[in-house]
Amino acid sequence: MEIVFTVLILLLAVALSGIGTRVLPFALPLPLVQIALGALLAWPRLGLHVTFNPEIFMMLFIPPLLFADGWRIPKREFFMARRAILLLALGLVFMTVVAVGYFIHLLAPATSLPVAFALAAVLSPTDAVALTGIAGKGKIPPNLMHILEGEALMNDASGLVALKFAIAAALTGVFSLRDASISFVIIAIGGLVTGAAVSWFFSVVSARFLNVNDEGDPAPGVVMTLLIPFAAYLFAEHFGWSGILAAVSAGMMMNYTSIASMGPVASRVRANSTWTMIEFVFNGMVFILLGLQFPHILGRALIDAHETSNEQMARLIGYIAAVALALYALRFVWVWLLRWYASRGAAKQGLTSAVPGLRTVSVTTIAGVRGAVTMAGILSLPETLPNGEPLPGRDLAIFIASGVILLSLVIAVVGLPLLLRGWRRGRDPHAAEERLARMLAAQAAIRAIDQMHETATADLDESASAYATDVTARVMDIYRRRLAILDEVNEPREQARRAEALEFQMKLAAMRAERAVLVSLRNTQKINDETLSKLMREVDLSETALVTRGNARV
Structure with missing residues (x-):
């Protein structure tokens, strides 16, 4: 009964968050309102206890959201921007794990190097959902938004695979770059193929058995559609491949199979309406659950540090600020180098002003907000080593990750409107x-x-x-x-x-x-x-x- 009560309270909070953004006297992004509501629900007197289980969270919330993003993202623009997306989703993730991992270890020597790498790995994925909620629809130029959405789709998988190897190194003390690289390729390809295959299989079943004629009830086909991301994720994870990439791949393939099959109109309309509601509810749940965790993780750690000494509390806050600064600095330099490389190619073709300037680089940097995948990833760190001893640095890593998530959201809320103000977006390219x-x-x-x-x-x-x-x-x-x-x-x-x-x-x-x-x-x-x-x-x-x-x- 307590679980039912908790779910109903969370659903009510999601609905209230949507109303709250309209009635507030000042504009506040929906994700921030939902996080604030979650933090209020964490008040001890309310007696709402929600245990954040990373494994259940990753299986229940992430696949449908990534599936919907993969279904919706423009494939033509995704393919055209593939180089920039891959360099951000793979290259920047690898650089973040190495550079920020060593930085965290030097900053807090109590954190072992594998745990520092694990923290850097979970901090590397970005959250496009939070970005859209903060910036608003249509505020960021379409070409740049397509790159940011594509990066967020792909870097969840690369960041979590890097986390997997970092955890293995922390537990065993053994790491092989060659084995990790081969495993990453197999895991990625396996996930992509699995997702595409599951989506294709659904389209065949749907065409033959569910969408017999236009007068049939479209509900069974819509329900089957809801199961696709979970099926793709679970199949891929069962074989040791990337469930996240499987969900993304299934969404992308679904875009082609559903339109190519030209099924009944009622099914498409019903499916679009259903997925719009699911995205709102699941996104809201994700941010409210984030808000529920922050008081317990950040508040408790800061109170304990304050009881020890003010210097300890200042040191903890300094860790968050330093790690966030390192992430932003690395992202800025990486994006700037991509811009410089692109400008050289454009100059060879005689295009002198084809490459975006400093404002675009700054927006891309601040747009790298962290979200639910980071929280789920860091909470999945094991509590003990194989010998039964506590994993050194785990609590500090969770504290830093939570602080960076919150700080990145606040910086985006303040910085993006300032950077986007007066930006001439030009004519709609479409x-x-x-x-x-x-x-x-x-x-x-x-x-x-x-x-x-x-x-x-x-x-x-x-x-x-x-x-x-x-x-x-x-x-x-x-x-x-x-x-x-x-x-x-x-x-x-x-x-x-x-x-x-x-x-x-x-x-x-x-x-x-x-x-x-x-x-x-x-x-x-x-x-x-x-x-x-x-x-x-x-x-x-x-x-x-x-x-x-x-x-x-x-």
């Missing part, structure tokens, strides 16, 4: 392709209506044919008006009972023609996933409303 897609989709709809008119009027008498022609003209007028609006011109009318059935069929044919053209444009790389998703959702919602009205008339 506006032209969206306009092209709308025009081509409307033209395809007009052609489909014309073809249906010829079929429908073939066996009608003169009176009925004239009536059908009137209906055809009115349905076609919708798309002609759409084309006129795109050309900056304007024009609206009513329907007769006898014509409604024909109008319904024509609209349905037109919308399906639109959808086919949009998928074709995405497949030929003329529009990206974001544009496709936006326009497909418009068509899907229109068709859903149309089908609902048609069923109600019948």
Whole structure:
């Protein structure tokens, strides 16, 4: 009963956090509100006890969130930015583990080198969810946001794999760079393949058994979709591969299989709505759970240090500040070196101003906020060595990681709005392709209506044919008006009972023609996933409303 009560309280807190951001007299990012609510729930008199189990947390919360991110991220932009993403997600993680690991060991000699490396490993992953909540949607230029989201998707896996080897070294005292490198490649490839295979298998099962026709209940297919990230994660972990990369890979593959199969509209609309709610609830739970941990970890450690001496408390705070500064300095230098390398390549092609400047480097640096994966990773450190002795430096590592998470969130809340203020984002890079897609989709709809008119009027008498022609003209007028609006011109009318059935069929044919053209444009790389998703959702919602009205008339 206590577990049920706790879950209900957490769900209520998530809902209140969404309301709180609207009623507060000042703007505060949602993640920070949720962390504050979590900290309030940790008040002893409330009696809310939530044990943060890293293993359960990683299995329950992380796979669906990464799956949703992988499903949503534009694949074209992800592929175009693959070099920058990999250098941040792999290169920067490796540099962070080595450089910051040695720095932590020198800063606090009581922390053994393997534990210092483990702390650096869990501090290397960034949190794109917290970043979006802090910066706001559309505030960071799309090209940079795609890189930051891609980095956050990939560096969770590389950071946690590095943590795994650091823990093994701490427990055994043995580490081989060659073995670790080979294992990392196997773990990564195994996770990616597993995720893609699970997602593909679902699409086959869904196409054959769940989505038999458009009139079937879409709920079973949506429920199956919810199980995909967990299946991918558990299968990969069972074989010793990366469950995180499996969840990401499954989401990316799902993007292609779900659209390519062209399943029922109701399933897609229901799935989109369901995943929007799940993302909100799970993200909220993650940050509230973070807030629940901070008073116990940070507050207790600082109180104990204060009772010892003020110098001890100042030293602990200094550790957090020094480690955070080292992380920011390394990230700034790494991003600057990437910029410098890119500028050399651009200069060879005669492009002198193609490379972003200091502001972009600063935004990229501060945007590297830490979040739930860092907390789960550091709490997964074993408490004892094989001989039964306590793992030296574990408590200090947990304290530093918690402090850096909180500090990085606060710095992003303060720094990002200042850096983004007055930044000219320029024209939307996807506006032209969206306009092209709308025009081509409307033209395809007009052609489909014309073809249906010829079929429908073939066996009608003169009176009925004239009536059908009137209906055809009115349905076609919708798309002609759409084309006129795109050309900056304007024009609206009513329907007769006898014509409604024909109008319904024509609209349905037109919308399906639109959808086919949009998928074709995405497949030929003329529009990206974001544009496709936006326009497909418009068509899907229109068709859903149309089908609902048609069923109600019948």
